[in-house]
Amino acid sequence: MIDISYSPEVAAARDTGTPLVALESTIITHGMPFPQNVETARQVEETVRAAGAVPATIAVIGGRLHIGLTGDELDALGQATGVAKLSRADFAACIAAGGTGATTVAATMIAARLAGIAVFATGGIGGVHRGAESSFDISADLRELAQTPVTVVAAGAKAILDLPKTLEVLETFGVPVIAYGQDALPAFWSRDSGLPAPLRMDSAAAIARAHVMRGAMGIPGGQLVANPVPEADEIPKAEMDRIVEIALAEAAATHVSGKAVTPFLLDRIYHLTEGRSLEANIALVLNNARLAAEIAQHIAASGDISAR
Numbered sequence: 001m002i003d004i005s006y007s008p009e010v011a012a013a014r015d016t017g018t019p020l021v022a023l024e025s026t027i028i029t030h031g032m033p034f035p036q037n038v039e040t041a042r043q044v045e046e047t048v049r050a051a052g053a054v055p056a057t058i059a060v061i062g063g064r065l066h067i068g069l070t071g072d073e074l075d076a077l078g079q080a081t082g083v084a085k086l087s088r089a090d091f092a093a094c095i096a097a098g099g100t101g102a103t104t105v106a107a108t109m110i111a112a113r114l115a116g117i118a119v120f121a122t123g124g125i126g127g128v129h130r131g132a133e134s135s136f137d138i139s140a141d142l143r144e145l146a147q148t149p150v151t152v153v154a155a156g157a158k159a160i161l162d163l164p165k166t167l168e169v170l171e172t173f174g175v176p177v178i179a180y181g182q183d184a185l186p187a188f189w190s191r192d193s194g195l196p197a198p199l200r201m202d203s204a205a206a207i208a209r210a211h212v213m214r215g216a217m218g219i220p221g222g223q224l225v226a227n228p229v230p231e232a233d234e235i236p237k238a239e240m241d242r243i244v245e246i247a248l249a250e251a252a253a254t255h256v257s258g259k260a261v262t263p264f265l266l267d268r269i270y271h272l273t274e275g276r277s278l279e280a281n282i283a284l285v286l287n288n289a290r291l292a293a294e295i296a297q298h299i300a301a302s303g304d305i306s307a308r
Contacts, residue, residue: 002095002114007068013054014116019296021048021289022067022112022120022150025059025102028074029083030263032278038078040282047286048121051293058111060086063098067115077102087140106144109152109222118211118299119151121292123285124188125224127157127166129261130248138169146173150222151211151299153292155229155284156186156193159240160247160265163193171198176214176223178207180291186228189280190237197226204291208298227291233283235276243272 006014013020023044028037045055056068059077069077077083077100084094084101091110094101103111105125112120126139145152157166167185170177179185179197187193201207207225214223228234235243247268256264269277 002065003063004065004067004114006115007056007066007070007073009054010056010068010115017300019053019119019293019300020056020115020117021053021292021296022108022115022117023048023055023057023289024105024108024120024122025057025069025077026085026104027123027285028057028059028078029080029102030085034078038074040285041074041078043282044121044285044289047289048293051290053293053296055289056112056115056117058103058108060084060091060094060099060101060103062100063095065095065111065114067111067117088144089140105141105152105154106139109144109148109150112150113148117150119153119292119296121153121285121289123154123281123288124156124158125152125154127161127163128169130160130162132162132165142166142169142173142175144222145170145175145224146221148222149215149220151207151225151292151295152222153225153227153288153295155188155288156226157188158262158266159187159189159193159237159244160262160269163187163195167195167198170224173221174219175221176210178210178223178225180207180225180227182228186226187237187240188284189229189235189277190240191228191231191234192237194237201225204294205298208295208302211295211299212302225291225295227284227288229280229284230287233280235273235280243269246272 048055086101126141129137184192185197
């Protein structure tokens with residue numbers, strides 16, 4: 001049996017049937033420096049609470065899967081070094097070896113399913129990388145969405161990815177891609193990717209009903225809810241496209257490759273936007289946390305036991 005540790009807050013929510021929202025931990029260990037990483041994580045958790053749900057930040061600490069972190073655990077994780085970045089391939093190995101790791105989208109979905117949590121809020125999902133036709137670099141997040149029954153609220157896939165190919169793979173895998181409140185698919189820092197979304201829903205209740213119906217029909221996999229970054233915080237697509245192209249050219253010129261590409265690009269985009277990309281990132285994560293909490297409440301109200 002897997003050794004799962006529930007934080008006191010999450011354990012109480014499970015006992016009372018209070019809706020839960022899963023949160024990933026790579027934003028803490030691989031997204032920002034200390035103390036900004038911990039401050040942002042606490043902001044996200046408080047946003048979930050203010051919207052009527054309980055946050056469950058997920059991580060592996062000393063070989064134990066933690067569903068929800070205490071304040072001390074969050075501080076320790078935020079300052080830890082050598083923390084593994086866990087996806088489907090290495091999640092179980094880390095636990096079996098007694099290691100410590102932060103969960104990506106795919107790993108957080110797996111953990112949420114194990115804990116019976118129906119909704120997960122994140123910033124953006126991984127997807128098909130540019131040049132994947134030769135590198136075959138496709139995120140495990142896409143297949144996870146196809147097989148793990150969790151509704152993921154994100155601001156789309158990061159604009160450094162190949163968005164048309166990402167959308168095509170999600171369609172091939174049968175993943176519902178739902179734009180919230182608009183017809184266009186958002187592109188993380190930008191509200192409009194230039195691509196139409198396959199589905200549109202205008203309320204958390206509608207998204208919750210679709211989640212419950214998929215379960216009732218026995219359809220495997222989850223849903224991707226593409227929630228656009230707040231208008232006041234977005235970086236328009238035309239501006240972002242230019243910045244991404246500059247960053248990509250710099251990566252090619254300096255021969256950055258493999259797993260080093262994404263961190264390099266995000267760092268260059270941060271500097272090229274003079275920090276605006278990080279500000280937008282924080283704003284969209286908070287926005288996603290609010291919507292995820294609303295969806296979780298509606299799923300819980302439906303009587304679906306996977307909501308808690």
